[in-house]
Amino acid sequence: MKIAIIGGNGKASSKIYEEAIKRGHEATAIVRNAEKAQAVLGEDAELLVKDGFALTKEDLTRFDVIVDAFGVPMGSPLAYLHMDLAAKLIHDLRDTDTRLLVIVGAASLNMPDGKPLIDQLLQAPGHEDWIGVPLNQSHELAILQMVDNVDWVAISPQRNFTPGIDTGYIMGSNDVMFDADGKSELTTGNMALAVLDELESPENHQERFTVRNADTE
């Protein structure tokens, strides 16, 4: 499968790139800085060096799937680029055969009280300093949900989304998930497993799913 990963040298996306290569797919990392990408993905990594907003419909539709793993750091004043890039990709992929998988963060997942986590985050003291990323990731999902002519799928990690290896995962839909110890956790390695499994055997169309780390013994 021809898989392009936007933001391919980030913490989650580099794992997705590696997992895709491991499984024999033609993976391409779409990045702005070739040197940084090669430092993370290797000298011989397949790169498309271009700003996400400069990608054309032709750039995008030569892939079977676009994985939108674009992200800005927590607290960045550019958090709105999350929603803007999702909207741009949606526009280019309307009525095409290229699938769109978007990593949308955990803040749009529902808490046990039935309300989305973002509502709780918006009540936190000092949230103004860091709310941009989770808020705009929630907007990304809301925008995807307006779209019926792109084969999109969104995936949320858990509240704790940490660098780590693949140990297996459990799938959910729209709720924050907790392990046997009451923790809501996902490693980047398990995210990569879940993304590649979904791409190889699509189960979710025009909906969001989530995964957590499988329980250990």
Next chain:
Amino acid sequence: MKIAIIGGNGKASSKIYEEAIKRGHEATAIVRNAEKAQAVLGEDAELLVKDGFALTKEDLTRFDVIVDAFGVPMGSPLAYLHMDLAAKLIHDLRDTDTRLLVIVGAASLNMPDGKPLIDQLLQAPGHEDWIGVPLNQSHELAILQMVDNVDWVAISPQRNFTPGIDTGYIMGSNDVMFDADGKSELTTGNMALAVLDELESPENHQERFTVRNADTE
């Protein structure tokens, strides 16, 4: 004021263009077809001939205001362009001094039962044939409401939005409005008055307002 009107030769936008010229503003119609535009707006109309999605940040920010009056006909399979273009304009106008006024249709207004008109339209038999435009206009408003670093304003007409002259209007906020005869009506002429009044004396920032025809004697 330098005012650009996207979709400048439509039924509402041509009235806005004419009203802007009448009041002495530098109005530019952004259109794809110069001949069609000149047939509606006159041989000497100021045009920027370009597809909306091809507009650059530089094209847009040389105006004080962008009026997004883009529209596709009811029933068009391209209704999604309403939301895609709004998202594109938002992206280009982030953190700039150019204001964005978007005509978002009436379907997002609340009915007397407190629910948006779009909910009622989605229940109508055969709505699949024509729901695209009102649905995507509602999406446009929802997307604008996610944006806090563009000076945007949205305006909704009434359920009956008809070609007609300027006779005066009454302003509302988020509810469908009814005149003394129980009709929810706005003429394109009154829309143009309301748009130019708002641009000359801004009253609504990052919110939507609506207008109806003033009652006649």
